[in-house]
Amino acid sequence: MKKLLVLVLTLALVMSLAACGKKDEDKKDNCNETTPAVEKTDFTKSEGVMTYAQYDAANVDEPVTVETFVQDKQSWWDNKATIYTQDNEGAYFIYEMQCSEEDYAKLVKGQKIRVKGFKADFQGEKEIADATFEILDGNYIAPATDVTSLLGTDELVKYQNRYAEFKGMTIAASKDADGNDAAFLYKWNGSGQDGDDLYFNVELNGNVYTFTVESYLCGKDTDVYKAVKELKVGDKVDLTGYLYWYDTVNPHIISVTAAK
Amino acid sequence: MLRKIRNMEKIYLALIVFCMLLTGCHGSKGSGTFEIPQDFDQNEKIEITFWAKNDTNVTQSRIYEKAAADFNKLYPNVKVNIRLYTDYGKIYNDVITNISTNTTPNVCITYPDHIATYLTGKETVVKLDELMRDEKYGLKGSELKFDGPAMDEIVPEFLNECRIGDSFYALPFMRSTEACYINKTYVEAMGYEIPDILTWDYIWEVSEAATKKDGDGNFLVNGQKTMIPFIYKSTDNMMISMLKQKDAGYSDENGNILIFNDTTKEILRTVAEHAASYAFSTFKISSYPGNFLNAGQCLFAIDSTAGASWMGSHAPLSDISEDKIVDFETVVRPIPQFDPAHPMMISQGPSVCIFNKQDPQVVLASWLFAQFLLTNETQIAYSQTEGYIPVTTKAGESLEYRDYLAGCGSDNDLHYDVKIKAAEMLMANKENTFVTPVFNGSASLRDAAGQMIENTAKAVRRKQTADDKFFDTMFDDMVSLYHLDQINTGNVSGDLGPLPGPAVALIAALIAAWVVIIGINLKDIIKKRKAENNT
Incomplete structure (x- = not known):
């Protein structure tokens, strides 16, 4: 009983500290320091998923669906993640994608994801906005x-x-x-x-x-x-x-x- | 470059505020009621922190720094440390975070809406009524070492904006409103004259006309592939102003939420119509209105007068490369109106509040510095950095300030004509400005007001239908997302009442856990002692 209580309270303290320190830790995690996913490159597109050329040709405000690989994470806040992703054809900047903190932790470098959202253009930057995602099996880290x-x-x-x-x-x-x-x-x-x-x-x-x-x-x-x-x-x-x-x-x- | 402030803060803040409503501020330990010391102790070394907001403008930062240095010359025992922000939302966020740890700044640039939330912490923000009237250290007090304004030298409308309930909780620092910056060259080339007071009908008509393209897909008005005729920077202000002009419900002084009404739907239908045709867009969707205006890709850019230095072909500040700027004449008008005979526009701009601390000398030093920001030197210098106007008649009517206004257009820097005309437009409309009721939750309501325009515009651009069902659903979503059904109506600074059930349960569980731990430890100690006594 005693040990259990101490354990619970210690865990609570550790979790609180971890939560408080999250932002800085995130910044450190970025810049290519996140642990890569296990290597398993698979560029096959599922049905209904756009190629990069199709994505590129899509107009602003059109719905887009891509399968891509996380390269870096910019930020997470209030269940929204902004990330840099890329596949073997091109790159996709995902702006404020719906994402729980738990799922954000799963977005390790190289992780394959399917993203559904809308194409947007902010001052020349083409991006996917108001997106949702699901984690897929696969990994790819793009070379520079x-x-x-x-x-x-x-x-x-x-x-x-x-x-x-x-x-x-x-x-x-x-x-x-x-x-x-x-x-x-x-x-x-x-x-x-x-x-x-x-x-x-x-x-x-x-x-x-x-x-x-x-x-x-x-x-x-x-x-x-x-x-x-x-x-x-x-x-x-x-x-x-x-x-x-x-x-x-x-x-x-x-x-x-x-x-x- | 600056887009990171687009969205993140607002929703996050709504959540924090919600949490404060639920738990944090009930019975929180404050710094005690502040009582004005008999004398300011000039031998006590005091450091105060000033969280200041600038408009990504180096000159403004320097004015703050100079004010701190000049203040230190007068009061050598007081050092003012400045932390710079470029976003009110971020200050709000950080203050709320720091209230719980009692690490708030001493002096802080703020909006009254935000103070209403800070006041959920007891004795957090210092009431200024007695300080203002204090004979020695109050406004124009006998012991002041600087020539600050008297109470009646602060523009009454601006001072009253800092009143929450029956008390003053802030001093106004600068005031601005919104202006419509217009590419006169293009509008006139389309065959339209620009009236002194724009109407919404006029804006929509010209904007729709500007969406016409030639056979190659170039817009007729500018010959470019890009043209967003009408861009509004702050969609919360847009909704608030339109509702005010229509005398429709938004909220009341008691915190009752009135925004979910038929007039709001009517406004959103209009937004939907013109967003669908791409005649209208917003900052969050497209980027800064000034960037498009200066590139000849926008006719009507509505932004703060505090952003006037970024507007126009010859603007001293710019966020786009020089080769993209086109030459045109810029004119400044008040925001569009439903009733041009009775124009209404929002009053905005920074105010300054001071936070309570255990040492009354520190609070008094904070108050002295806050007052120091109202001296002519700071007021005039800061107002000249943008389309702000001073909040004191003492500064506004000074020879120095009048000379500044008289120099309008003599250069494209200090006397940049668009900036000075924006300030003059506000001066001419002081009595036509309004503010919204302030209560704990009013900041969230403001966010919801803007979000409804954003959501509607995005939806129709994405070929969704914006009908009654869409609006009703969105209304429900806004209530839920911004916790508008959790707002405590009636009293901004009073007791929040009994703790909610979940908070009580959490505290009870924590107390129980500690009681058990202490009990077990005591038992161990008693056992040990018994064992020692037995040996």
């Missing part, structure tokens, strides 16, 4: 696609939301609020604080692109967040991340290393 040579071309948008890599990029100056050169900004215009999204410019062949460390995906305790804060203008870097779109290409970066 090198899109460096596609930067600045119309071809790039075809790779929207994919896990991508960018090689040999040079950190270019951003202008902070005082008009001074800075290697990165808190929020897009420098109006934020530590813990907010980081924005930084990278240059390739004379063109400048804005990359982001999305703080819900990779919080301030993650390696990539810390690494970006250490960047200097002129540094040569390789980066990986998800090919997010906001008006133009705006990748959500999950790793940055010195260029090889």
Whole structure:
């Protein structure tokens, strides 16, 4: 009886602590740190499921059904999950999909899921909104696609939301609020604080692109967040991340290393 | 970039508030009733935390920082630490979370709706009535080290918005309303003149006309593939304003929910009609109205006057790349009206409240800083950052502020014409502004009001039918989702009554468990002692 009570109360305490710490833990879990599902690649589409080409051709507001694989999780709140997914044909950003906290834990990296929702477009970012999902048997972790040579071309948008890599990029100056050169900004215009999204410019062949460390995906305790804060203008870097779109290409970066 | 604030906070907050209603605040231990100290102790080292909200605007952040630094020069024993937010919802969320642990900030930017929820914790937010009247430290008090406003120098309408029940719980800090930012060039090219006061009929008619395309699928009005003629940023304000203009039910002072009525259905039918034709959309569905306006992809963008610096071809702030901005003339009008002879628009903008603490000196320091935010220097500087207006006549009628207004259009930065015209539009309509009744749960009702427009617009875009059955179901869903049937009517700050059954059961179970544990341990100790005595 005594042991049981102690056990119950201890468990309750542990669960409370775990719950309180969830948000930061999630941020750490992201950036490719979630435990991958057991490998079992199966790209077969069930009946009624769209190919990526069909999904891509669908108009905004049309119902869509895809089978895809979780690559990263951005956030969970109030039974809604926002995740990055991809199959062998293309990538799908799922925005605020209905998802219990229990199911969110099952969305490990590589996990196959069937998603039903509606195609949406938010400032150029194609996504699946108001979606529901079910977990399927299967696993796939997408390799990073090198899109460096596609930067600045119309071809790039075809790779929207994919896990991508960018090689040999040079950190270019951003202008902070005082008009001074800075290697990165808190929020897009420098109006934020530590813990907010980081924005930084990278240059390739004379063109400048804005990359982001999305703080819900990779919080301030993650390696990539810390690494970006250490960047200097002129540094040569390789980066990986998800090919997010906001008006133009705006990748959500999950790793940055010195260029090889 | 900024979309993460789209949805998550509101529903989450509704849940937290619901939980507070059920449990957290019954008999919660506060910091005791605050009594104004005889004197402010300037030898006591005090640190206060100020949770401030800015509009993703660095200048605003700096004004807060300067105010904190200037205050510290006057009161060297008081250090003000600033935590910056860009979203009222996030502040609300964090305050609620911190009430239970008694770690609220000292001074906080807020909305009266939110204060009504904070007040479910006893003595959480300090009543300001006595402080305001205090001879030494009150408004224009004899011991103040700064030239703050007297009570009658705060715009009465704005001050009254901070009254909850019979007491003041906040000071107004800045005021704004919503404005309709119009691409005049395109509207006139379509053959329409822009009236001084827009009507809803006019907006819908022009918006529908702007959906016409050529044979290649390009919109005739702009020659582009994208055109959303009318975008409303805050759909909760849209519903609230339309209901107010129609003198229809929304809620009352006692917290009675009146929104689920035939006029609401009529409004939603209109929304459905124009969302289905893609003449109308919302921020949550499409993105920021200003982005589309500046790209020549929107004719009527309704957003806060506090967002005026983002509106127009020459706006000093922009969220889209320069190559996408097209050149057009922007005009500013009040939001559309049902009765142009009696325009009505919402009053919004930040207020500032102070939280109770055990040390009355800390509370007094918080009060002094809150007042300091109403000095001319802070008021004028902050109001110039956006289409805000100062909340004091002292600042609003000052030479410095009048000079600022007179410089309208002389540059595209401080004197950006759209921004100043937005502020002037509010000044000209102060008496036409309104606020909604404040009670514990009014913030949730506001969310539900907007969500009904969002749901209706999405539904018809997805080829669902928005008929009476759809609306009735949605009404039920809103009541359930936002717990509108759980709102305690009648008294915003009083006792919430007996604990609900589940809370009582939980507390009883916890007490029982601890009694058993202590009992077992005592038994062990007695056994041990007996054994020791026997050996």
